[in-house]
Amino acid sequence: MVHDNKTWPRVQPDLPAPLRYGRWSDEVLSEFQTAYEQAYRDQRPVEPHTAEAWERLTASDSFATDLATLAVAPDGQVAGFALGFIQDHGGIELGPIGTIPAWRTRGISSALLASVLLLCRETRSGPITLTVDGESPTRAQHLYLLHGFQVTQRLTTHQLRLP
Numbered sequence: 001m002v003h004d005n006k007t008w009p010r011v012q013p014d015l016p017a018p019l020r021y022g023r024w025s026d027e028v029l030s031e032f033q034t035a036y037e038q039a040y041r042d043q044r045p046v047e048p049h050t051a052e053a054w055e056r057l058t059a060s061d062s063f064a065t066d067l068a069t070l071a072v073a074p075d076g077q078v079a080g081f082a083l084g085f086i087q088d089h090g091g092i093e094l095g096p097i098g099t100i101p102a103w104r105t106r107g108i109s110s111a112l113l114a115s116v117l118l119l120c121r122e123t124r125s126g127p128i129t130l131t132v133d134g135e136s137p138t139r140a141q142h143l144y145l146l147h148g149f150q151v152t153q154r155l156t157t158h159q160l161r162l163p
Contacts, residue, residue: 001141003128007148008121009114015071016106019079021115024068029054032070035078039098043133062086066123069115071099071108079103082112084120091126097140104138113147 015021033054049057057063067084080099084092094116099108120128130149132141141151 001130001132001144001149002152003117003120004148004150005127009118009147012115012118013107013111015108015111016103018074019071019103019108020074022070022072022078024058024065024070024083028076029058031072031076031078032081035081035100036096036098038100039080040096042101043138064092067092067094067116067119069112069119071103071112080108080112082109082116084116087126087129089126090124092120092124092128094128094130095132097130099138109138109140110143110147113143117147 012021029051033049033051036049036054058065058068062085064084064086067082069082070078071080073079078100080103082094082097084094087093094113097109097113099106117128129152130144132144145151
């Protein structure tokens with residue numbers, strides 16, 4: 001999907017209480033990794049990442065630290081996240097974006113996405129893209145369409161389970 005470069009949030013929305021916005025440098029990697037695993041547990045198979053893999057990804061030059069936005073509970077638990085990576089052509093690939101099941105349906109992913117889009121509008125000039133599972137039980141594709149993303153390509157994947 002690619003952002004239409006026309007549909008922008010007007011203001012950064014509030015997160016539901018008692019959550020607060022957090023930036024990547026403020027939070028512990030292990031809290032993010034736990035949230036990632038919980039958020040994608042009920043999705044189609046998603047490649048698991050070890051702590052070392054996340055450390056390599058987030059230490060890479062392509063990780064957009066300034067865009068990484070988290071929804072954080074008072075106890076430090078990450079309830080939701082939206083990350084971005086700088087592409088070779090200067091654009092931004094958003095994702096992963098997710099909310100842990102206990103916090104879903106409260107507008108967290110929508111607020112995080114709006115926050116990241118505002119940051120992109122202020123600091124980035126390249127296209128904003130993302131990849132989504134159109135069959136996701138969280139209706140993620142619907143969320144992205146509401147925020148100005150358009151489907152540009154559809155991919156079909158098949159999975160073969162071996163005994």
